[in-house]
Amino acid sequence: MSMNVGVLKMRLHLPENLSLKGKRQVIKSVVAQLQNKFHVSAAEVADNDLWQVATVGAVYVSNDPRFTNEVLSKAAAFVEGGNFDVEFMGYGTEIIPL
Numbered sequence: 001m002s003m004n005v006g007v008l009k010m011r012l013h014l015p016e017n018l019s020l021k022g023k024r025q026v027i028k029s030v031v032a033q034l035q036n037k038f039h040v041s042a043a044e045v046a047d048n049d050l051w052q053v054a055t056v057g058a059v060y061v062s063n064d065p066r067f068t069n070e071v072l073s074k075a076a077a078f079v080e081g082g083n084f085d086v087e088f089m090g091y092g093t094e095i096i097p098l
């Protein structure tokens with residue numbers, strides 16, 4: 001049996017945000033909803049000191065690389081879909097077979 005680790009990295013712009021505290025509230029909501037809806041491990045992974053830019057990473061593990069890719073694509077589409085006070089700047093995925 002093989003294992004696949006899928007990695008999703010999303011860049012987000014928070015144009016209305018004026019503080020790190022405000023950014024944390026928005027990103028905390030994004031991360032929590034990704035975890036609850038898609039069962040991924042997620043966190044802010046870069047740009048921690050910037051008020052209006054965030055990089056959020058999510059990881060999903062399964063034995064089917066296509067399913068892993070599908071979960072991560074749906075997670076990115078969910079964030080891009082405008083459910084949050086962010087502008088979606090783009091994303092990248094990588095599936096790592098182990």
